[in-house]
Amino acid sequence: MALREQFTEAMKASMKAGDAATTSTVRMIIAELKKVDIEARPKGIEGVKDGEIVAMLRRMVKSRRESVEMYRQGNRQDLVDKELAEIAVIERFLPPEMDEAALEAAVRTAVAETGAASVKDMGKVMAALKAKHGGSLDMAKAGPMVKAALAG
Helix, strand or coil: CCHHHHHHHHHHHHHHHCCHHHHHHHHHHHHHHHHHHHHHHHHCCCCCCHHHHHHHHHHHHHHHHHHHHHHHHCCCHHHHHHHHHHHHHHHCCCCCCCCHHHHHHHHHHHHHHHCCCCHHHHHHHHHHHHHHHHHHCCHHHHHHHHHHHHHC
């Protein structure tokens, strides 16, 4: 089932269950998706694909994790709990991330396949990783690993 359909089904299920927090978060996801779709229209894209939707969801999670840190510093546990609940709902739609060992193996494979020899080739390696592993790969974690692999 495509992610768009999963959002719709999750919305229906949460509304039937009376789960206001989940309903609110899914509505937020759908609103963000509409914004991404509108931004893609000038490029001639009508409705972004699942890969872009996964990237959007990862940005949403990242934003909320940053907010959690700020709220913790401000001693606002109520807001921390709200953000963590939203993260949990958003992560239900994300594919499982690679573990540390699988990520290291993927980086080694990408370096070998691209023939990268120095940090100057980092872009090629990152592009290969994104193309091959897409949604299951956290690019923020992969970047430092690629840099380390190419530096040493």
